[in-house]
Each structure stands twice: as C-alpha cells, then as structure tokens.
Amino acid sequence: MPELRDLYQEVILEHSKAPRNYKEPAGTNHKAEGYNPLCGDRFTVYLEMDGDAIRDIGFQGAGCAISKASASMMTQSVKGKTKAEAHKIFEQFHRLVTGHSHEDGSEDQAELGKLAVFSGVSEFPVRVKCATLAWHTLEAALEGQQEKVSTE
Amino acid sequence: MSAAAAVPIRARAVQQPFDVERIRGDFPILHTRVHGHPLVYLDNAATSQKPRSVIDAIVRYYEGENANIHRGVHYLSQVATEEFEKARETVRGFVNAAQSSEIIFTRGTTEAINLVAQTYGRAHLGAGDEVLITAMEHHSNIVPWQMLCEGKGAKLRVAPINDAGELLLEEFDKLLGRRTKVVAVAHVSNALGTINPLKRMVALAHARGIPVVVDGAQAVPHLGVDVQDLDADFYAFSGHKMYGPTGIGVLYGKHALLDAMPPYQGGGDMISSVTFEKTTYNKLPHKFEAGTPDMAGVAGLKAAIDYMNGIGIAKIAGHEHDLLEYATEELGALPGVRLIGTAREKASVLSFVLDEVHPHDIGTILDQQGIAVRTGHHCAQPVMERFHIPATVRASFAVYNTKAEIDALVRGIRKVREVFA
Ligand SMILES: Cc1ncc(COP(=O)(O)O)c(C=O)c1O
Numbered sequence: 381m382p383e384l385r386d387l388y389q390e391v392i393l394e395h396s397k398a399p400r401n402y403k404e405p406a407g408t409n410h411k412a413e414g415y416n417p418l419c420g421d422r423f424t425v426y427l428e429m430d431g432d433a434i435r436d437i438g439f440q441g442a443g444c445a446i447s448k449a450s451a452s453m454m455t456q457s458v459k460g461k462t463k464a465e466a467h468k469i470f471e472q473f474h475r476l477v478t479g480h481s482h483e484d485g486s487e488d489q490a491e492l493g494k495l496a497v498f499s500g501v502s503e504f505p506v507r508v509k510c511a512t513l514a515w516h517t518l519e520a521a522l523e524g525q526q527e528k529v530s531t532e
Numbered sequence: 533m534s535a536a537a538a539v540p541i542r543a544r545a546v547q548q549p550f551d552v553e554r555i556r557g558d559f560p561i562l563h564t565r566v567h568g569h570p571l572v573y574l575d576n577a578a579t580s581q582k583p584r585s586v587i588d589a590i591v592r593y594y595e596g597e598n599a600n601i602h603r604g605v606h607y608l609s610q611v612a613t614e615e616f617e618k619a620r621e622t623v624r625g626f627v628n629a630a631q632s633s634e635i636i637f638t639r640g641t642t643e644a645i646n647l648v649a650q651t652y653g654r655a656h657l658g659a660g661d662e663v664l665i666t667a668m669e670h671h672s673n674i675v676p677w678q679m680l681c682e683g684k685g686a687k688l689r690v691a692p693i694n695d696a697g698e699l700l701l702e703e704f705d706k707l708l709g710r711r712t713k714v715v716a717v718a719h720v721s722n723a724l725g726t727i728n729p730l731k732r733m734v735a736l737a738h739a740r741g742i743p744v745v746v747d748g749a750q751a752v753p754h755l756g757v758d759v760q761d762l763d764a765d766f767y768a769f770s771g772h773k774m775y776g777p778t779g780i781g782v783l784y785g786k787h788a789l790l791d792a793m794p795p796y797q798g799g800g801d802m803i804s805s806v807t808f809e810k811t812t813y814n815k816l817p818h819k820f821e822a823g824t825p826d827m828a829g830v831a832g833l834k835a836a837i838d839y840m841n842g843i844g845i846a847k848i849a850g851h852e853h854d855l856l857e858y859a860t861e862e863l864g865a866l867p868g869v870r871l872i873g874t875a876r877e878k879a880s881v882l883s884f885v886l887d888e889v890h891p892h893d894i895g896t897i898l899d900q901q902g903i904a905v906r907t908g909h910h911c912a913q914p915v916m917e918r919f920h921i922p923a924t925v926r927a928s929f930a931v932y933n934t935k936a937e938i939d940a941l942v943r944g945i946r947k948v949r950e951v952f953a
Contacts, residue, residue: 382567384900388893388951397888419892419908420922442922444890445952504896 386500387507388445391453396445401455405436414441414517414529416509421447425517432462437518444510450498451514457495463522469495470515477501477511550847556932558583558839569902572937577722577750577881577928578906579772582836586776589835593828600824602801616827619834620817626837627767628758629784633816636790637825640781641749642672644768645716647783647820648745649676651793652766653714659685662711664742666691666699666728667918668721671911673747677716686713693918697724697873705736712737715744719751719767723912723924724873725856725881727755734763743789749773753930754852754879756845759784771829775930776836780829783820790816797822848931852880855929859938863927866945872924883910883924886945889952891923897951898925898944905941 404411407428414423421443428436437455442448454473458466472492475481479502501511520529556562559581564571573581593615599608601616617632624632638644657663663677667690674688681688689712691704708715715737720727734744743765751757753774759767767784771777785793795802795813799822804814813819840848859882863869868887886894895907906926909916916922927941 382900384897384951387896393952419890420916421890421892422922444892446893507892507896510892 382500382503387504389497389500391494391497392449393445395449395452399439399448399452401438401452401459402440403438404440405438407436408438410521410524412517412520412529414513414520416443416447416513418509419444421510421513423447423451423514423517425451425514425521427518427521429522432464434458434461434463434466439514439517443513446501446507446510447513450511453495453497454514454518457493458518466518466522470519473498473515474512477508479503550843550851552851552932552934555843556934558585559932560584560587562932566902566904567900572901572903572940574927574929574933574937574941575904575906576753576930576933577773577910577926579778580753580775580930581932582777582832583775583839585839586832586835590777590828590832593831597831598827601827602818612827615834616825616830619830622834622837623782626757626841627752627782627784628760630760631787634784634787634790636783636785636817636820637830638768638781638783639779639826640770640772641747641768642676642770642781644766644781644783645673645745645747646676647796648714648766648768648785649680651796651820652743652789653677653680654684655794657681657684657686657713660711661686661713662689662709663687664689664691664704664707664712664715666704666717667693668697668699668724668726668728668912668915669716669718670722670747670749671913672749673716673718673745674914677714687711690914693726696875697721697726697915698875698877699726699728699733701729701732701736704733708737708740708742712740712742715742716747717744718747718749719757720748720754720879720881721873721912721915722750722881723883723910723915723926724875725878725883725928726873726875727751727877727879729877730762730764738763750879750881754849756849765789771833771836774836775839777829777832780826780833782833787816790820795819795822799823801825843931849879851931852929852933855933855935855938856880856882858935859927859929859941862938862942863945866942868949869945872919872921880930881926881928883926885921885924886948889948891925893952894925894945894948897948898941901940901944901947903941903944 404426405428408426410427423441426438437459439451516529561581597612599612601613620632620635623635689707692700737744745766746764748767748769752769771780802814802819802822804812870885872883891907908923
C-alpha cells in the first residue's frame, strides 16, 4: 500500500510552503504558462537565457503542494544548466515519477540529486501531472512556445 | 405462524421506518474496502451508487426482455416496448408531468439541455436576443447556450450570486428583458448546494412570457420535484445521480412547446414516414428519440425510481438534510476550514477549502483513508472564479450515508492538518 509520507516528504512540504526562485527574474527573455485543468494548477515559468544556458529562472502561480514543490526544486536543479542538460534531467525526472527509472540500466540517477524525493509520486499515478506541470512549462519556455501548455 | 411472517414481501413499497443500515445493505459497492479502510463514499453529486434492484433490473432486461422496441411484431419486441413505455409512465409520475408524452429519454442532463438549445433555441433566437443563466451553473448549462448564442449573434447574460452562493433575485428580475428569449437555471447547484427559489424565478420569467429551462441534475435525487407545480417549461435530469444507471436521462417539456419544436436528431423511430422527397416526423415523445434507445438504461432508471419511491422522497430528503446539518457543524468547527456555499436553502452538498492546503492534496490524503470526495472545480469554473479559489473539496451525501462517515471525514481532515503541520 502506498504511504502518504512517501509522497509528502519533508523536503517537498518545505518547498511547497517556501518555494525558491518564486519571482520573475529581471532579465527574463523567455516565459511560458502551464495549466492543469483537472485541479486548476497554474504556473508561469520565466527564463533568462544566455545563448543555450539558463542563466536565471523563476516561477509564479498557484497549485497543490506537489506541483509547487516540483516547480521550486526544478528551478534549483536547472539553473546554470544548458538546454540539453535541462531536457535530460526532465527525462530522468519523468521516468522517476512514472516508476520507470530502473528500466534503463545505463541511466545514471545521480543527475537527479535532490529531485529523488519525488520517487513516491510513482505510487500515486493521478499525481504525476502535478509533479510534471512545471517541467512541461519549462520545456515550452525553452522552445519559445507561445501557447499555454496544458496537461490535458 | 408468527405475525412477522405474515408481512408481505412488498412491504418496502408501503414505506418502512427509515433504517440506514438496511439501506446500505441494498448497495453492493458499499462493502468495498479502499487502501485497507471501509469505503466512505461522499462523491454522490458526481454519481450515486446503485442498489441491487437497479443492477438486477438491467440483468433481467438482457436475460428476459431484450429486443428492439417499437419495431417488431414478435413477442420479445412487444415485451420490451411495453416495459419501455411503462418506465416512461413511472418517470412521469415521479416528476408529476401531465402526460407521459412529455417525457423524452436522453443520455442525461447534458444531452437534454443541448436538445432544447439546438431545437427550441435555434428556432426562437435571433441576432441581439439574449439567454439568461445564473452565476452558479454547471458547464453543461453554460456551454450549450454559448454555442447557440455564437451561432445566432445572441448574448449570454448571467444573473449574479451573493457571497453565500444565493441568487440575487432582484438582479435576476432586472436582467429579464425584452430581448430575453430563454432562461436556463439550475434547480440545485452542484458546486455550492444552493437550492434556487425556482418557483419565483419561473413566475418572474413567465410574467414576461419567457420560457424556463431547468437543470435538475442535482435536485431530482434530493427533493421531491413537481414540474407542474414549478410550472417549468423544460426540466432536465440524469439517471446516474439518482441511483440509476449511467447513459440515461430525461428531458421533460410542456407538450405544446415540444410539439411546436423542430426535431433534434434524425433517424429511425422519430419519423412516421420517409420518402426521398419528404419525411413526416413522429408524434411525441418519439419525435425526439431518434435511433435505438438505451432500453436497459430505461429499465434501470425505472427500478431506481421504484427504489426511491419505496423509501419515500421525504424520508430521503430528511435524512440527507440531517447529514448536511451535522457535517456543516462538524466541519465548520475545524480550524482553517472555510465553507464555500452557505445558502439558507441547501441540499446534499458541502464544499469547502482549507487554509494553506490545496484541495488536490486533501483529496489524496482522504483517499488514503478510503474517503471518496470530489476535488476540483466541479465543472463550474465560473463559480470558482466568483469565490477567488482554484478548486474546492466537495462532500456530497446520499440516502446511504451516515453520521459515522462524516466523523471519518472529520478525522480525515485532521490527518491532512497533521501531514501539513
Ligand atoms: C448541476 C448539474 N448539471 C448538469 C450535470 C451534467 O449531468 P450529466 O453529466 O449526467 O449529463 C451535472 C453533473 O455532472 C450537474 O451536477
């Protein structure tokens, strides 16, 4: 039986209450809005890109604890990374929260770092969208997509 | 032979004293265990559970009566047709329509409202005309009218509500204008639980000659509905929210209005004769029932109404009212809980938010304790906007719920606070 504490880990609760990089960076040159119509979660992700590198990142919006903590920890993990590196982290994160992280033996989970606390999400399939909303929004911002991303 | 043994088996039909435990025994699914806990099903406004008698009626239909109706001279077709029309008569009696030809079977409330919008609406609305709804409508009583208005260059007007979630009747009255061609309102709000003063609203609209379409999806399961007493012109509801099966619902319409309306869908059953040059439409109610209907669903709906009548709608309403009052008191007393929808007249629905905790997280934590509630916007996004919230948690009650289940909900909310402490 899935345990609540696996999902609501201390780190996650802490980030949801005091999200990091909760701001629009002054040098923002890319942004995108993400929306989960199922529960009304709505976030904007802001990027200050320096060529291919994420020089600064922030987010704002409202959502459940999982989506907010995920957005907060995402900003920490991709800041200073290149577009390709950020994309790779999202791929690993996605495998983690959907419970597919061990399928590919060659995969090095080390890059996930603190994001590993989200492993409990895989026991709660309806919450995968909460955990990935900010990431989908980040991808849209990186691609310079204008359209609002939706998880539905 | 003891006196008890002489009680006829059909005694249920003459209404026994209310016994919630016996009623719970009628619903097989209520024995389910969820994550190691007994199921506490408080999502009845989304769909109610089904008693054994409804499930049996569907099985009986397929095992003993299945044939296409209105089409065959053979034995089964006649049986199926008779049962189908008997069910229509049961529905007529349940909402006290004047004639059974005023009862149209649909897929549900949504299809019933779309039917009226696409037939009556298309025939009567022109550019610059208006449809008046309220700020507490379900999407299914907003979007069909928006689609109609878009096509016609007409305007959708919205009567406002107060902070308790009650309709502002004077504002509603003011919005009834020369250009208003249809009024479409919920009898009971699914997101707030508000019971609208429907009789007065209908009287105000009729004083200006405007017909009223009522979304009764949340009313029929909980209130005794009398369409003639309400003087509603159209009244829509769904079987699955009143202990019946999914896929079947009802549109009631006044005979004169239905008779004058163009048909909705074309096909079999809705015609009386077809040539390539000209088709004449069938009489009511068949004109609006194109194609093979959900006959098993109709059999199940009839069984659901028989079940409700067996208990008595007054007893159902009384029990649910007790539950709502108890839950309002118990939940309202919890720190950090804010009730959304505090109208004086309410039915069955308790919507709330909790400081600092998103409804989605509450839903997951309650689910871990076997408690099923709805979290989200309840297909009423404008209501959420009105109260400046993204979503609520909604507990909604049915005849089989108990105070012990509300106690479980209260314990569940305490647990949420622990997790988020
Ligand atoms: C007030 C109200 N109107 C309409 C509907 C739509 O009913 P259905 O989905 O059965 O067509 C619902 C149920 O979801 C409702 O609660």
